[in-house]
Amino acid sequence: MTVRIQRLLVVGLGLIGGSLAKAARERGLCAEVIGSSRNPETLEKALANGVVDRVVTSLEDIAGELGKGDVVLIGVPTLTVPAIVNQLQAILSPEVTITDVASVKGSVVASVRDAYNEIPQQFVPGHPIAGSEKSGVEAANSSLFDDHRVILTPLPETGADHLQRVRDLWQGVGAVISEMPVPEHDEVLAATSHLPHMLAYTLVDALAHMRENREIFRYAAGGFRDFTRIAASDPVMWHDIVMANSDALLKVLDNFTDHVSSLKEAIKNKDSAHLLGVFTRAREARNHFAKMLENKAYLEPMTQTIDYRVAPAEAVTGDIRVPGDKSISHRSIMLGSLANGTTEVTGFLEGEDSLATLQAFRDMGVVIEGPDNGRVTIHGVGMQGLQAPVGPLYLGNSGTSMRLLAGLLAGQAFDVELTGDESLSKRPMERVAAPLRQMGAVIETAEGGRPPLLIKGGQTLKAIDYKLPMASAQVKSCVLLAGLYAQGMTRTTEPAPTRDHTERMLTGFGYPVERHGAVAELSGGGKMTATPIDVPSDISSATFFMVAAAIAPGSDITLTHVGVNPTRIGVINILQMMGADLELTNYREVGGEPVADIRVRYAPLHGIHIPEDQVPLAIDEFPALFIAAACAEGETVLSGAEELRVKESDRIQAMADGLEILGVRTVPTPDGIVITGGPIGGGEVDSLGDHRIAMSFAVASLRANGPILIRNCNNVATSFPGFVALANNAGLKIAEETR
Numbered sequence: 001m002t003v004r005i006q007r008l009l010v011v012g013l014g015l016i017g018g019s020l021a022k023a024a025r026e027r028g029l030c031a032e033v034i035g036s037s038r039n040p041e042t043l044e045k046a047l048a049n050g051v052v053d054r055v056v057t058s059l060e061d062i063a064g065e066l067g068k069g070d071v072v073l074i075g076v077p078t079l080t081v082p083a084i085v086n087q088l089q090a091i092l093s094p095e096v097t098i099t100d101v102a103s104v105k106g107s108v109v110a111s112v113r114d115a116y117n118e119i120p121q122q123f124v125p126g127h128p129i130a131g132s133e134k135s136g137v138e139a140a141n142s143s144l145f146d147d148h149r150v151i152l153t154p155l156p157e158t159g160a161d162h163l164q165r166v167r168d169l170w171q172g173v174g175a176v177i178s179e180m181p182v183p184e185h186d187e188v189l190a191a192t193s194h195l196p197h198m199l200a201y202t203l204v205d206a207l208a209h210m211r212e213n214r215e216i217f218r219y220a221a222g223g224f225r226d227f228t229r230i231a232a233s234d235p236v237m238w239h240d241i242v243m244a245n246s247d248a249l250l251k252v253l254d255n256f257t258d259h260v261s262s263l264k265e266a267i268k269n270k271d272s273a274h275l276l277g278v279f280t281r282a283r284e285a286r287n288h289f290a291k292m293l294e295n296k297a298y299l300e301p302m303t304q305t306i307d308y309r310v311a312p313a314e315a316v317t318g319d320i321r322v323p324g325d326k327s328i329s330h331r332s333i334m335l336g337s338l339a340n341g342t343t344e345v346t347g348f349l350e351g352e353d354s355l356a357t358l359q360a361f362r363d364m365g366v367v368i369e370g371p372d373n374g375r376v377t378i379h380g381v382g383m384q385g386l387q388a389p390v391g392p393l394y395l396g397n398s399g400t401s402m403r404l405l406a407g408l409l410a411g412q413a414f415d416v417e418l419t420g421d422e423s424l425s426k427r428p429m430e431r432v433a434a435p436l437r438q439m440g441a442v443i444e445t446a447e448g449g450r451p452p453l454l455i456k457g458g459q460t461l462k463a464i465d466y467k468l469p470m471a472s473a474q475v476k477s478c479v480l481l482a483g484l485y486a487q488g489m490t491r492t493t494e495p496a497p498t499r500d501h502t503e504r505m506l507t508g509f510g511y512p513v514e515r516h517g518a519v520a521e522l523s524g525g526g527k528m529t530a531t532p533i534d535v536p537s538d539i540s541s542a543t544f545f546m547v548a549a550a551i552a553p554g555s556d557i558t559l560t561h562v563g564v565n566p567t568r569i570g571v572i573n574i575l576q577m578m579g580a581d582l583e584l585t586n587y588r589e590v591g592g593e594p595v596a597d598i599r600v601r602y603a604p605l606h607g608i609h610i611p612e613d614q615v616p617l618a619i620d621e622f623p624a625l626f627i628a629a630a631c632a633e634g635e636t637v638l639s640g641a642e643e644l645r646v647k648e649s650d651r652i653q654a655m656a657d658g659l660e661i662l663g664v665r666t667v668p669t670p671d672g673i674v675i676t677g678g679p680i681g682g683g684e685v686d687s688l689g690d691h692r693i694a695m696s697f698a699v700a701s702l703r704a705n706g707p708i709l710i711r712n713c714n715n716v717a718t719s720f721p722g723f724v725a726l727a728n729n730a731g732l733k734i735a736e737e738t739r
């Protein structure tokens with residue numbers, strides 16, 4: 001329903017009133033725009049600058065003309081609003097829509113109620129979040145509201161057509177409308193607008209009072225200028241706002257004063273942890289909000305969807321260092337946070353999954369600097385030093401974060417809730433909840449053992465001897481991490497070897513872990529000491545380039561500094577069994593983890609039966625290995641890999657569907673797949689938001705005879721930020737498209 005506005009009367013032609021009048025006039029939103037002001041000079045300027053069609057000096061002169069379809073907008077300073085409202089009550093027809101632009105809504109609504117003895121249907125309180133330190137009709141700017149927010153705070157009595165008319169007016173001048181209740185508006189604005197203005201005014205006033213003020217202002221550049229820009233705002237307007245919103249403002253001022261007092265204490269006591277804590281948290285929050293605002297998070301989906309359009313490519317060549325290992329990055333944050341002392345991490349993966357873990361620990365009070373080019377400094381808080389987070393810990397797409405944190409947090413003193421994105425919210429968590437409950441933890445899951453996880457703090461955990469029902473490093477790590485807080489010796493026995501980064505890193509941090517064969521055990525109640533961590537490149541990310549070189553004639557690529565922990569090298573073993581030409585050189589150990597450079601040159605591949613003992617050692621590499629199988633002579637058979645069905649997507653089905661579309665024959669089975677090698681065509685495939693599916697199909701382009709469009713590739717950033725640039729450098733032809 002669009003309700004056309006006939007006449008718009010703007011009472012008070014300051015910056016906001018003047019800008020609205022001018023914008024409405026220029027955009028032809030109303031039949032006529034009329035301005036009213038007590039000041040004849042303002043009226044003259046308004047006419048001269050084309051702000052209004054006509055002016056009136058008193059409301060009586062015009063009120064009688066106005067009726068249904070007309071709008072009166074009160075644009076005077078907040079404390080002058082009651083006088084205008086009183087006047088309007090006496091002379092204006094109840095059919096005329098009345099709205100206002102005051103920065104405080106409680107006091108305006110109260111003045112309307114006083115004047116009318118009720119809230120009339122015609123009244124629609126509003127507040128455009130726009131402005132500038134400039135004031136007056138001469139500053140009127142018809143694009144002031146473009147993409148700016150206007151908050152309307154309609155009351156139960158407000159009439160629907162009046163509300164619609166005001167919405168149309170603001171939308172017509174380019175604004176974006178949100179609605180909220182009056183008290184919420186006043187609290188939000190006290191914190192986000194009124195407090196900063198008070199601080200800016202006070203800072204400038206305080207400095208101006210210092211004896212050497214000339215000198216101070218002479219040297220006050222960047223920071224001072226940025227911080228105090230708003231101290232040039234209209235003093236009367238701000239006086240009125242403060243008087244009108246004093247209750248809400250006093251509340252935020254109290255809170256802020258407490259923070260300043262703690263900062264003062266920290267400076268006095270040279271408390272670096274406190275200072276760094278405040279600064280790193282604030283910087284993160286500022287960046288986070290800036291991103292949200294850039295994306296207009298309240299208006300549109302947070303980000304756009306990224307697709308890859310991949311053209312057929314020839315070969316891959318060069319020396320490449322892929323980003324840091326995801327599993328090790330997660331663990332570096334977890335153990336570094338619980339250690340005594342400061343842990344320096346280099347090579348940290350700045351992907352969304354490991355950043356989710358990092359943020360979770362920040363949310364629990366750990367001061368973490370970085371990441372900055374893979375460098376992270378963690379100020380460990382000791383085994384008992386985590387604090388209750390203020391809200392749920394959001395872990396995005398990351399299964400590892402949720403399952404390992406569940407273990408670590410089961411024995412803490414506080415309650416915590418773990419949540420995740422759509423994909424993570426579908427993944428099974430009973431596999432960790434069950435052993436943790438056996439240890440005495442109190443954990444609730446949503447239906448079907450899915451996230452969110454609600455963990456009740458303050459439980460006494462006791463050690464268990466846990467035989468893992470599936471080969472899962474996440475479940476093993478979860479139980480061992482809970483074991484750090486349990487009474488007695490916690491033991492895990494795994495059905496097949498899985499990645500052992502937790503055990504290695506605990507040892508590195510000085511926490512004794514006994515290991516023999518399939519068994520790992522540790523006693524609760526110990527402590528850890530900070531130690532530097534150098535994270536090797538992720539073999540799971542390197543895999544995409546290994547497969548790329550293995551399938552594309554003419555390829556010769558060297559992947560440097562790759563982690564080649566024996567529990568992770570299934571992909572190397574399987575590719576070699578298929579006939580790939582793979583060579584490991586420069587073998588060394590870095591911080592308890594073996595590392596090597598891997599050179600891969602093209603060689604024809606043949607299908608194999610993948611030995612089941614290799615499955616856990618290559619669990620994340622199968623989507624890419626399926627592409628190798630599609631390029632191999634004959635059949636490749638995988639079994640014993642039902643775990644692939646509960647990753648970020650059902651990776652067996654997702655790959656089978658995509659390969660079929662590209663003309664490759666596949667037969668999915670409950671625990672694996674049979675793939676018959678053959679030519680690969682072009683087509684459109686869906687990664688289902690699974691990073692490894694997206695990157696695998698990009699690699700397929702090296703053997704495809706047409707372009708491949710891969711849908712939903714945003715999550716590549718969870719494990720492999722910079723993938724597209726690195727891949728294109730090596731020889732792929734990926735174009736990112738957003739929609």
Ligand SMILES: O=C(O)C1=C[C@@H](OP(=O)(O)O)[C@@H](O)[C@H](O)C1
Pocket residue numbers: 326327328400471472473474475477499619620643
């Ligand atoms: O412990 C880890 O860091 C991981 C273990 C594996 O999961 P499962 O334990 O579920 O097999 C793997 O798929 C995941 O990417 C990372």
Ligand SMILES: C=C(OP(=O)(O)O)C(=O)O
Pocket residue numbers: 326353397398399400401620647648692719
């Ligand atoms: C399975 C994976 O990760 P996670 O379980 O941590 O989401 C993966 O990275 O392939």
